[in-house]
Amino acid sequence: MPATPPSKARTKAPSPASQRTISLSLxxxxxxxxxxxxxxxxxxxxxxxxxxxxxxxxxxxxxxxxCTILIDNEPARACQTPIAAVADKRxxxxxxxxxxxxxxxxxxxxxxEQAAQCxxxxxxxxxxSVALLARIPKPSLDEAKRALSGNLCRCGTHQRILRxxxxxxxxxxx
Amino acid sequence: xxxxxxxxxxxxTGGVLLVGFALPASALATPSSVPRAKTVDTTEVDGFxxxxxxxSVTIFCGKVDLGQGLRIAIxxxxxxELGIGVERIAMIEGDTLLTxxxxxxxxxxxxxxxxxxxxxxxxxxxxxxxxxxAERQDLPADQVDIxxxxxxxxxxxxxxxxxxxLVGEAGFNLKLDPKAPLxxxxxxRVVGKxxxxxxxxxxITGRHVYVHDFTLPGMLHGRVIRPPSVGATxxxxxxxxxxxxxxxxxxRLRDFLAVVAxxxxxxxxxxxxxxxxxxxxxxxxxxxxxxxxMKAGPFVGRDTLVNTGDVAGALEDSDAKVLRAEYxxxxxxxxxxxxxxxxxxxxxxxxxxxxxxxxxxxxxxxFAAMLGLPVDRVRLIYLDGSGCYGMNGHDDAAxxxxxxxxxxxxxxxxxxSREDELGWDPKGPPQLLALEGALGSDGQVTGWRxxxxxxxxxxxxxxxxxxxxxxxxxxxxxxxxTGLINQNGDPPYAVPAVExxxxxxADAPLRPSNIRAPGKIANTFAVEGFxxxxxxxxxxxxxFGRLRLLRxxxxxxxxxxxxxxxxxxxxxxxxxxxxxxxxxxxVHYKHSETYVAIAxxxxxxxxxxxxxxxxxxxxxxxxxxxxxxxxxxxxxGAIIQTLSRTLLxxxxxxxxxxxxxDWASYxxxxxxxxxEIMVDLIDQxxxxxxxxxxxxxxxxxxxxxxxxxxxxxxxxxxxxxxPDRVKAALPPPA
Ligand code: FES
Ligand code: FES
Numbered sequence: 046m047p048a049t050p051p052s053k054a055r056t057k058a059p060s061p062a063s064q065r066t067i068s069l070s071l072x073x074x075x076x077x078x079x080x081x082x083x084x085x086x087x088x089x090x091x092x093x094x095x096x097x098x099x100x101x102x103x104x105x106x107x108x109x110x111x112c113t114i115l116i117d118n119e120p121a122r123a124c125q126t127p128i129a130a131v132a133d134k135r136x137x138x139x140x141x142x143x144x145x146x147x148x149x150x151x152x153x154x155x156x157x158e159q160a161a162q163c164x165x166x167x168x169x170x171x172x173x174s175v176a177l178l179a180r181i182p183k184p185s186l187d188e189a190k191r192a193l194s195g196n197l198c199r200c201g202t203h204q205r206i207l208r209x210x211x212x213x214x215x216x217x218x219x
Numbered sequence: 220x221x222x223x224x225x226x227x228x229x230x231x232t233g234g235v236l237l238v239g240f241a242l243p244a245s246a247l248a249t250p251s252s253v254p255r256a257k258t259v260d261t262t263e264v265d266g267f268x269x270x271x272x273x274x275s276v277t278i279f280c281g282k283v284d285l286g287q288g289l290r291i292a293i294x295x296x297x298x299x300e301l302g303i304g305v306e307r308i309a310m311i312e313g314d315t316l317l318t319x320x321x322x323x324x325x326x327x328x329x330x331x332x333x334x335x336x337x338x339x340x341x342x343x344x345x346x347x348x349x350x351x352x353a354e355r356q357d358l359p360a361d362q363v364d365i366x367x368x369x370x371x372x373x374x375x376x377x378x379x380x381x382x383x384x385l386v387g388e389a390g391f392n393l394k395l396d397p398k399a400p401l402x403x404x405x406x407x408r409v410v411g412k413x414x415x416x417x418x419x420x421x422x423i424t425g426r427h428v429y430v431h432d433f434t435l436p437g438m439l440h441g442r443v444i445r446p447p448s449v450g451a452t453x454x455x456x457x458x459x460x461x462x463x464x465x466x467x468x469x470x471r472l473r474d475f476l477a478v479v480a481x482x483x484x485x486x487x488x489x490x491x492x493x494x495x496x497x498x499x500x501x502x503x504x505x506x507x508x509x510x511x512x513m514k515a516g517p518f519v520g521r522d523t524l525v526n527t528g529d530v531a532g533a534l535e536d537s538d539a540k541v542l543r544a545e546y547x548x549x550x551x552x553x554x555x556x557x558x559x560x561x562x563x564x565x566x567x568x569x570x571x572x573x574x575x576x577x578x579x580x581x582x583x584x585x586f587a588a589m590l591g592l593p594v595d596r597v598r599l600i601y602l603d604g605s606g607c608y609g610m611n612g613h614d615d616a617a618x619x620x621x622x623x624x625x626x627x628x629x630x631x632x633x634x635x636s637r638e639d640e641l642g643w644d645p646k647g648p649p650q651l652l653a654l655e656g657a658l659g660s661d662g663q664v665t666g667w668r669x670x671x672x673x674x675x676x677x678x679x680x681x682x683x684x685x686x687x688x689x690x691x692x693x694x695x696x697x698x699x700x701t702g703l704i705n706q707n708g709d710p711p712y713a714v715p716a717v718e719x720x721x722x723x724x725a726d727a728p729l730r731p732s733n734i735r736a737p738g739k740i741a742n743t744f745a746v747e748g749f750x751x752x753x754x755x756x757x758x759x760x761x762x763f764g765r766l767r768l769l770r771x772x773x774x775x776x777x778x779x780x781x782x783x784x785x786x787x788x789x790x791x792x793x794x795x796x797x798x799x800x801x802x803x804x805x806v807h808y809k810h811s812e813t814y815v816a817i818a819x820x821x822x823x824x825x826x827x828x829x830x831x832x833x834x835x836x837x838x839x840x841x842x843x844x845x846x847x848x849x850x851x852x853x854x855x856g857a858i859i860q861t862l863s864r865t866l867l868x869x870x871x872x873x874x875x876x877x878x879x880x881d882w883a884s885y886x887x888x889x890x891x892x893x894x895e896i897m898v899d900l901i902d903q904x905x906x907x908x909x910x911x912x913x914x915x916x917x918x919x920x921x922x923x924x925x926x927x928x929x930x931x932x933x934x935x936x937x938x939x940x941x942p943d944r945v946k947a948a949l950p951p952p953a
Contacts (some may be wrong), residue, residue, distance in 0.1 A: 082484065089484045098432035099425020103556050103605075104637040108882040111556060139425035148424055155423045159415060159848060162856055163286030163606030164422030165556045171423060190890040197882060199556045200286055200606045201859030203893040205852060219895065 067132040071095070072141025083129035088112045090128050091138060099139035099168045103197070110196030113169035114138050120176040139168040142175065151175045154213035155206070162200035169196050174210045183214050258390075259319045264347070265390035266319040267340035268297065274368045274383035276301060276308045281321030281580060282333035283313040284418070286606040287912050288849030289329045291416045295845050296334045299402055299409045300341035301348075301382065302365030305417075313579040313601030323578030325609070325702070325733055327812070327910020330845055334908065342399040344391060351385045404843065404904035411904065413848035418603075430575045430602035430613075431560040435630040438562065440483040441623045442490035443633060443687070444476045445643055448875030449729075451500040460494040469493065470626050475691035477623055479631060501874035509728050510547050513651045513672040520675065520723040525709045528716025533666020539657040542756055544749055546654070547937045548741030549869035550729055551647040552879075554887055557605030558635035559612030559644070563620035566628065569596035574617040575604020582614055582682055585695065589618060589688045590625055608735035608860065609702070610683050612644040618687035638880040645683050646870055647734030648674045648701050648727045650741035652708070654749040662757035664768070666716040669708045669746065673738070674731060675723035676701045683732045701731050704738025706809045707917065710746050712768035729872065736913035739808065740861060740920060741938075747804035747921030748936065751792070751928065760789040761925060762803055771807070773840050773901075777816040778805050780899055781838040785818035792929040798822060799833075800930025804918035813841040813914035814901075817858070819894075819922040823930040825949060828942030830927055832862055832894040835919075840901035841909040851898040854915040858896055861919035863888035867939050 066077050078090060086105075091097040091114070103111030105124045112123040115137040143149035148156060151174050161167040170193065177184055177192035184192065189210045198206070208218040259279070260266045269277045278297055284290040290312070294305040311317050313324075321333045345365055352370035353360045355378070362373050371379035404410075421427035446453070453474045461467040467480040467489035478489040504512050534541055562573040570590050576582055579599035587594040604613050616633050623631040635643075650673055657666040677698025688695045708719045754764035762782050769775050785801060794800050803818045820834040835858055844850055867886050871879040879885040924935045933948035 081482075082488075085484045089482075089487075092432070093483050097425075098428075101429075101557055101605075102431065102634065103558075104882060106637060106881055108637075109556065143424060145420045145424050145426055148420065152423050156415070156420050159419055159852060161286070161419050161422045162288075162852060163556070163603065164418070164427060165429070165605035167422050168425045190893070193890045197556060197887060197889060199554055199608075199860065199887060201856030201863075202852070203859055203890055204855050204896050207890070207893070 087126040088123035110169040113172040158209040160205035160209040296338040297341040320580035438630040440486040451497040457494040461489040472691035525719040530718040546745035553611035558640040559616035561617035561620040563624040564630040565625040610732040618685040645732030648731040652745040671721040674727035702733030702737025743917040744920035781816035784836040802925025804921035808914035817918040821926040828945035842906040843908040857916040861916040865920040
């Protein structure tokens, strides 16, 4: 399954324009966000308003996965998610998983496999992999490929990324 | 707030911006201090490195890490000579104020030229440190060495000095000695080790600061509105149309049209609302017409690149069997994952531009001219971007930001859209090759002719002409940049008569630039695909057909190792068991650099025409290997990216503009089609290090085409290898 299709977030009815703030759980912390435009994609709010620049702008069209985050533990495209749609939701970004000094196990596997070249796709890859492993703790190689099919990489890091997913799952690496 | 933290960190030194490692938590040292009046002279040791009092070292590197691993490889090369660990070295890349101009990061020259130059500076420094320590204790210099950052008597008796104690912050004041002895490879402790790349943890945890993430106080967000067709002029702008967005402003400089706003989302909205009228323009031929147009001209010259033996005689010999074929490679995009981005500030008669350029030094004069500033008042600072593989949109985005920063007097960030990037990045040019080969009665190749049709690069043109000054009516040198696209057009085999000519086209269908392994991918596709056709025509196994015409032991080694890893059994193609095929292709990059052999196994579905690459083996000899793990990843990346270019990619355009402007209309290879890849490094510790970023890309299309032929008898000579092309090339079922 590719990550959540963009339509899922979009079909949420936008909040009334009069609403000036929304509350959500962001990386485990209750957070109130000032909303200037309920249609503003979450990606811009994360990157520009909250300083969480780990999610990347790759296409703004739901085609590449560089902006992948988790909403209620499901992968979603932050570029296709209006800010109003995450009211009262649990949002996890790459920064909420781990840090350089204390990486999340999936991040540790990516680091061990050196699974980034330019790394522009990397955070989206990690988020999609975390979602996959939460759903299927020991995916087959084909399941991993399918779960990551909505994440593009131009540098050709795919084999390393697949190895990282397998390493994180405790399976033999391809 | 990570971004704020990073920015503070980036800016904390005030006048001197240090960006080697933006994050304190990074695995390697952060530069501690840098002399302000630092030399950037390439003949001075101090141009390239500084040794600090605590024994840590900062390297100043004119080349940049685009994701290819220079950040670790160059540290390893310097660390080895200096006798320290890589964790003691910080590295500043591509900052025109602080780094020497080592040329652009192109052509696989990062290690081969950039790293080698820095290694020599470190070797010179090592000699100086040894001299200083030897003098202090009255020992002959050959009795002293640097180990673990300390200069010690080899005997183990007597004083040792930290390298930071011997040289003050004033530096070495020493000319780089091109003859300073290097440590012997047999003694290497750091070079050749698969050390992890220092930037990976921050990239994986979302803390790495890309140019896309960089902000300045008071910064505006800009979006440039490109015309609906190439060459259109702006006839009118309705500035009131952006009024619904508070604070948004329209900036117009002749045909350069942009909006700026305080937030990125406001800039996006304003760009969407802006109403503008453009003139009609339809200057392009459309992608379907490119191939025929290449033979039609107009031409600006014709060159003979190779001419040995009696080619005409061989091809006209009535006993010879003569094969002829044409190979075509389409216009392609760099198709970077992140659309280009840059930040610029122009104030007080100087400009600073934060850019992901591969060529900060090279573009500096162009930016100075565009802004009307002296070159020494313009500083370009490299920050990582989304990977580029040749000049993508980064330099154009930087020019956009610089023009807007000048126009507004504020720092401006310009972020391109997906459509901007695929629509307007300068493109890899198309290539057309016609080949003729003569087989003697014994199956030997007796003569070979390659005729090429290629756009001609403009002699002496400093850089790809930029969109912003062009649309703003600011003069700049115009012409074409392509990279060296005419190399490797002749077979790397002992053929007694070879002729290679090129017909130079006056123009390219879309603005061209260098794209990974410029020209050599298409040329090797043609040469190695056609060579396979000759093997098939003479009933020869295609590995044997190659080996018997090779003399160079490094070539033979690469081919035989790749074949062995693919369990190659000699037999002619096509495979008697249809549907599965294997192919092999070989290159000696530029006939002077890296040796690569690629063997590939594919499955081809006759009904759908779909090609599935299953296994790729690459034997790769680029001389001394600095970091085998980083090198392997580069090679894997080159293979996957070139599979994508070969199977899927062609820029579509009509008379007005590029129409393949998103990932649906310009698809790239995804996880489903990633084959198993095995990289076999042939280390040559006693030979110079060569390039690792490009060479492995070049045999990929031919290895694939040869494998497809083996699987189903369809000979593919036009990229991309679409299912329709496969089906059209299939021989009728027997
Ligand atoms: S940026 Fe969101 S999917 Fe590409
Ligand atoms: S590592 Fe560069 S796009 Fe994936």
